[in-house]
Amino acid sequence: MWRKLAVSLVIVPVLGLAACSSSGGRAPEPESNSAAGTVATTDRIKIAVITHAPPGDTFWDIIRKGAEEAAAKDNVELQYLGDPDGGRQSQLIEQAIDQGVDGIAVTLAKPDAMAGALKRASDAGISIVSLNAGEDRFKELGAFAHFGSDEKLAGEAAGEKLKAEGIKKPICVIQDQGHVGLEARCAGVKKVVPGTEVLYVQGTDMTQVESTTTAKLQADKQADAIIGLGAPITMTLLKAKATANSEVAVASFDMNSQLVGEITKGNVLFTVDQQPWLQGYMAVDSLWQNKRGGFTIGGGKATLTGPAIIDKAVAENITSFAEEGVR
Amino acid sequence: MSSITASPSHKKKSATTDERVGKKSTLSILLGRPEIGALVGAVALFIFFAIVAPVFLSPASLATVLYGASTIGIMAVGVSLLMIGGEFDLSTGVAVISSALSASLVSWYFGLNVWVGIVVALLVSMLIGFINGIILIKTKLPSFIVTLASFLMLTGLNLGLTRAIGGSVSSPSIANMEGFQSAKAVFASSVNIGGIEVKVTVFIWLAMVLIASWILLRTKVGNWIFAIGGDEKAARAVGVPVVRTKIGLFMAVGFCGWVLGMHNLFAFDSVQSGEGIGNEFLYIIAAVIGGCLLTGGYGSAIGGAIGAFIFGMANKGIVYAEWNPDWFKFFLGLMLLLATVVNIVVKKRAESSK
Numbered sequence: 086m087w088r089k090l091a092v093s094l095v096i097v098p099v100l101g102l103a104a105c106s107s108s109g110g111r112a113p114e115p116e117s118n119s120a121a122g123t124v125a126t127t128d129r130i131k132i133a134v135i136t137h138a139p140p141g142d143t144f145w146d147i148i149r150k151g152a153e154e155a156a157a158k159d160n161v162e163l164q165y166l167g168d169p170d171g172g173r174q175s176q177l178i179e180q181a182i183d184q185g186v187d188g189i190a191v192t193l194a195k196p197d198a199m200a201g202a203l204k205r206a207s208d209a210g211i212s213i214v215s216l217n218a219g220e221d222r223f224k225e226l227g228a229f230a231h232f233g234s235d236e237k238l239a240g241e242a243a244g245e246k247l248k249a250e251g252i253k254k255p256i257c258v259i260q261d262q263g264h265v266g267l268e269a270r271c272a273g274v275k276k277v278v279p280g281t282e283v284l285y286v287q288g289t290d291m292t293q294v295e296s297t298t299t300a301k302l303q304a305d306k307q308a309d310a311i312i313g314l315g316a317p318i319t320m321t322l323l324k325a326k327a328t329a330n331s332e333v334a335v336a337s338f339d340m341n342s343q344l345v346g347e348i349t350k351g352n353v354l355f356t357v358d359q360q361p362w363l364q365g366y367m368a369v370d371s372l373w374q375n376k377r378g379g380f381t382i383g384g385g386k387a388t389l390t391g392p393a394i395i396d397k398a399v400a401e402n403i404t405s406f407a408e409e410g411v412r
Numbered sequence: 413m414s415s416i417t418a419s420p421s422h423k424k425k426s427a428t429t430d431e432r433v434g435k436k437s438t439l440s441i442l443l444g445r446p447e448i449g450a451l452v453g454a455v456a457l458f459i460f461f462a463i464v465a466p467v468f469l470s471p472a473s474l475a476t477v478l479y480g481a482s483t484i485g486i487m488a489v490g491v492s493l494l495m496i497g498g499e500f501d502l503s504t505g506v507a508v509i510s511s512a513l514s515a516s517l518v519s520w521y522f523g524l525n526v527w528v529g530i531v532v533a534l535l536v537s538m539l540i541g542f543i544n545g546i547i548l549i550k551t552k553l554p555s556f557i558v559t560l561a562s563f564l565m566l567t568g569l570n571l572g573l574t575r576a577i578g579g580s581v582s583s584p585s586i587a588n589m590e591g592f593q594s595a596k597a598v599f600a601s602s603v604n605i606g607g608i609e610v611k612v613t614v615f616i617w618l619a620m621v622l623i624a625s626w627i628l629l630r631t632k633v634g635n636w637i638f639a640i641g642g643d644e645k646a647a648r649a650v651g652v653p654v655v656r657t658k659i660g661l662f663m664a665v666g667f668c669g670w671v672l673g674m675h676n677l678f679a680f681d682s683v684q685s686g687e688g689i690g691n692e693f694l695y696i697i698a699a700v701i702g703g704c705l706l707t708g709g710y711g712s713a714i715g716g717a718i719g720a721f722i723f724g725m726a727n728k729g730i731v732y733a734e735w736n737p738d739w740f741k742f743f744l745g746l747m748l749l750l751a752t753v754v755n756i757v758v759k760k761r762a763e764s765s766k
Contacts, residue, residue: 109589110523141571141686146581262741284731285740289687291680293727296480300728303476304467317582317684324679328602328609329472343585343681410580 125160125373130188132156132372133181134365136167136217137174137194143317144339144361148217150411151365152190159373171198178202181211188212188372193219194265196226203227212375216368217361218266220387229375230383232367234359234391236266240273242392243336243357247278247310250354252334254280255310256301260288260318267314270338274312282308291321298325302333310334316341316356323352340395342407348400359391362411446703447715449755453701454722457751461729468732471608478610481724482617483672485717487691488698489620490661490668492716493628495699497661498641498708499555503544503563504669505691510566511537511673512683513574516583519591526591534670540566541666545659567689574685587681599671600679613675617717620668624713637661642709698723701752703759722751 134152138145149165156163164181168174174195179202181189189206193199193215206213207227215223215231223231247255255278257271262285275281284301286294302308302325311326311333313319319337326333337344337356347353367388374380382388395403406412442448461468468477487504494501514536519529540562548558571581578584586592602609628634636657639647648654677683700706701722702715726747730740 106519106523106525106590109586109592110520111584139686140567141574141581141684143580143582143684146575289689290483290691291676291684291687292483293480295679296476296483296724296728297731299476300473300480300731303470303473304465304732304734317680317682321680328476341582 125158127160127373127377129160129162130373130376131162131164131184131186132188132190132369133164133166133177133184133186134190134216134368135174135177135181136165136192137169137171138167138192139169140167143341144315147340147361147410147412148365151362151367152369153365154362154411155366155369155373159370161369161373163369171195175199175202178206182206182209186211187376188214190214190216190368190372191228192217193222193226193228196222200226212372214368214371216364223387224385229381230371231387232364232371232390233387234389235387236269237273237276238389239338239357239359239392240270240275241277242273242394243270243312243338243355244274244277244281246355246357246394246396247274247312247336250310250334252278252310254282254308255312255336256282256284256305256308256333257312258284258286258294258298258314258318258322260286260294260315270314271312286318288315288318291317294318294321295325295328298322299329302326302329302331308333310336310354312336312338314338316344319344319353319356320347323347340407340412342404342410345395345400345404345407345412348395348397349404351397355394355396357391358393358395358412360393360412361390363390443758443761446710446712446759447718448703449758450702450715450718450722450751452758453751453754454718454725456754457722457725457729457747461725461732465729465732465734468729471606473728473732475608475610475614477724477728478614478721479724480728481721482611482613483675484691484694484698484723485617485720486613486620486672486675487665487668487695488702488716488720489617489624489713490665491695492699492702492704492711492713493624493637494661494665495696495704495706495708496628496641496711497637497658498644499548499658499661500559500696501544501555501662501665502559502692503540503566504665504695505688505693506563506566506570507537507540507666507669507688508673508676508691509570509683509685509688510540511670512677513570513583513685515674516586516677516683517574517577519589520584520586521577523589526586526589526595528591529586530595530674533673534667537666537670537673538663539666540669541663542659544666545662548662549655549658563692570685570688581686582684583677583682585682586677592678595674596678599674599677613672616671616675617720620671621713621717628713633657633660638709640708694723697748701748701755703755723748726751 166177175198182205189211196219203226213228215228217233220231220233257274259267271283286297311322313322316339320343335353337353340356340358371382403412467473511533515529515533518532519526544559544562548555575581601612636652639652640654640657698719699716702719704711726744730743
């Protein structure tokens, strides 16, 4: 009896709802791939991109897309690998050396952990560039170029923009306590707007992000702005703002298509973009350039891919790119 | 408290009465409940935060605390039952996300009404529980190993399938699809009580705690759960269907994961596939604070709820108190430790005074 009941409970609604949704859902496949086109005639080379990205992070997805597009154009066999643990990230470098890659692009979030493996790579004659993190250490570790944004500078840019909007007491929400880059962003904001306060939340659980932020907004009535350090976090801050019935302004770092939508609607003041697609693209492309003619881009200095401030005026122009997943 | 303990007999025990059949006083029965220590800890923590952070007492703040507690508490219901039945589940944190992802990806990919995705997600969640249970039974491995394996596999599946199907590591937004609004009303709306918006998860949580308590204390299945957690062989010898009960418990955990997964999906429109890792420990912590023994056979569903409430209070109270955020995790750990110590002290007192 119970089994029959259970089965009918499941089957009946499915039959009843078998109607398709007339709105939303997957869009039809685009006719041509944006990366398709003429491929470089140089010999096929192998490049490994090795990051400290935690799995399943939208920001790193954009970097990966940039790297994949460059690889497709430059006739490169791409290996995209990552591990948030410093020791295991350096083991990935060792493995890439063993596999005989032609170039390595690496993030230097934990430069000291990478030093030994990168030395081996240099000795083996493998070209190295760094991306995203490591602008002050890349040269001594043997990379010929670096592509990234200075996090402190990005924070200061956000601070200047907030100051221009008349914000005096923003809350800077850090989703990963002790993360050097995120702390640097908030420190940058605080340098320009001294009233800045930091709030730590657990970025791996959105319900906790929402409830903790709601609690903060209820407790701190003086706050006049709240800053999310990642696009999905900012989307959740908007919900917390609504729950707490708060009037604070919202600002953000990084991008995704939903965030661009909120900026065009005016619900988010602006976001600070470090253009991660460029970091992935340039890292792979510069390694190819190096193979092609021994070129080294950047003149021995870090090449900055940001900060780029995206406010309402800019957002309207890049909506389609954000939907494509490259911004 | 539960009605089963209500035997308000204050008859003085005569020396001739066998103490095993003699009736206990209501107070001593109350003190013998598994959740009593947690309850005292919760009250102490509540008073503490009410003093250091007056804003903590405002109705809106309490609603926020309850919401934070409910998102842990919903899973703690299933996890408590499972722990009383003598097993662990380490895959719960990511299983919540698996459920949310399957609902979202199925309805998005096929362009179906969102409710179809929700039903598919329920099947997926129950299936995960069923597979955990059947592997446990067939291999006789400890549940720690079995669910650790499924934790890792689900983490990989979440990432791999989401990227393969949706083309990105987060599921595409389904906010403009048919059925979304009605599903949001069920899983992620707010109820206005006297001007205060209380999230619907709070009520779902309380209902699930009541149902789980009823099953544990008033039904045959409840006795089976205590029996297999206490001594599996003895339980089998007296005719308890061990296999069915254990698989059922894992499926109940799957069901709880489905409820929370649907909340995550409809509260935030899209789900990042890397989320949920580490939350399994919060659910186990809530159950343990609430008096469930790590070895099984002892505990209660209400205890798990109180454990989740303690966690919610500590988590949010620190923010309301506006303490230096650098120390946040330290205070959180200290608070959990104190709550658990109070729990043990009270329980020991209660047992020695029996």
